[in-house]
Amino acid sequence: MTGVLDVLKTGPSVTVQDMGRIGQLGQGVGQGGAADKLALAEGAALLGQDIGCACLEMAALGGTFRATRDLRIALTGAPMSVEREGETLRWNAAHLLKAGQVLSIGSVRSGVYGYLHVGGGLANAPVLGSRSAHLLAGLGRMVQPGDQLPLGTDPSARVGVTLEVADRTKGGNFRVVETPQTILFDPDTRQRFFATSFKRDARANRMGVRVDCGEAAGFSASGQLSLVSDFALPGDIQMTGNGDPAVLLVEAQTTAGYPRIGTVIPCDLPRIAQANLSAPIIFELVDRETALGLQRKADAEMAALASRVVPLVRDPRDIPDLLSYQLIDGVISAHKEPEAP
């Protein structure tokens, strides 16, 4: 059964996202897709479906939604306040939203990008091979109140499951490998860069995240302004003209003329995208062997997510109307004889 997800209200930056576009880099089309690809994998594991299913990405603020059919949903990424008909729901879990019930997703509690996945995925028409909005490239648009998002066919019925997820919103150390331009930075600049403790700046979006180095001087390369433009990929740490570093994210332009001192390895990118404002960010240069080992481990963990999905056991503290429950039904006395009917 298909149907639609009615959008009643939205925050300012809600878009449809999937894994993005592969194969059109040479035509100026970057991969794009969800800013936090691990959140896509978690949603897919919770709903027992393909990682390619499209979902809603909500930056900072969610929205209010209602489905025309019974709908399995999963909530992943940055945890947000969420209620189904007034009842608080667990984040990183799959739930049932019955036809006509209202789902209200509020503001983010930590991190940046929250995700609402639906059983069967969203089924809007793909553009250039993907359902993802890529606003900087002029593909797709923001989700707006009044939108009716078509739902795909859902072959499963499993809900009430959850996934233990490590917090990835607090910044920390980010592993970096060299780029072809690393050598353009003199050894002192490189050493200073990797010894600096940065903070996630307020200037951050799907294109990239600026990091603030406080009083430290900028980090410029020699011959910075005469570089021939080359491919830029998510994770690249780009030095702009004034020496401010920015980590490129999913909507980065496909080519860049600024030198990149290093590249954050793919498995650390969800933590960059989700880092809270002012979270500490330290870039740690690792050799390729180490980086490949870390990435393989992360890939294996991602592939095993489905096996870590467990039934959702309700914590009594999460039940708002606990006192209205009949908790002593079925309690019998070991001493008293049953009363005659």
Added chain:
Amino acid sequence: MKLQVNASQTWPQISPVGLSGLLVRFGDKLDPVANTAAIACRAGLEAENWPEVAETASALASVILRIDLAVHDEAALMRRLASWLAARNWTDVALPEGRKLWSIPAVFGGVYGPQLAEVAGLGGVSEAQTIEDVSETRLRVLALGFAPGQPYLGFLPERWDIPRQTGVTGQVPGGAIVLAVRQIVLFAGASPTGWRQIAQTSFQCCQPGSAEPLPLRPGDEVRFVPIAEEDFEKPVWSEAIL
């Protein structure tokens, strides 16, 4: 004084790009030979169709091979790529076949080219000569980038080696034709730019709904055909196989 000779700068050079691919560079500055090599190399690699390669693409002077290096052996692939590259002389290769020549009508000057006079001044010629130089040069699509389907076109005659503006134009419209450093960019959508706008076309280089949404390919050639301001809306571009 000792002369420093950097012997390591021989082309092409192979390097990994993060954990997601290999990069082949044909030079550290943009010139027609490096660009031809990049376009030809990409076509050659597409024909090879190596199973480890998810995607190939060419930029102004380089080619990327998207490969998941956490899955496929980096050292072995670099060796295979190096021996493949060594089998050809990249300073003397032909562009691939099946490229197109596009004739794209454009209105120069006036509201559609507000900086034509300024650009003519920088080139040291009249506006009429500027229009002639641009429209009589068959410009190659050097690369597509920045936005989907958006071409970097080159090369204009030497006198058009003019710098970008120091400031940025807040916004030029989609279809804007801007000039700097012997190149032209045809904007896919409205955008801020440091280049100067000399003309505009109704041709769209990103047409998401159509059968061929990104019509231009690296190696294609473009000729801008000057038209009158009142003909701006008429979509009369044509294409031919080179």
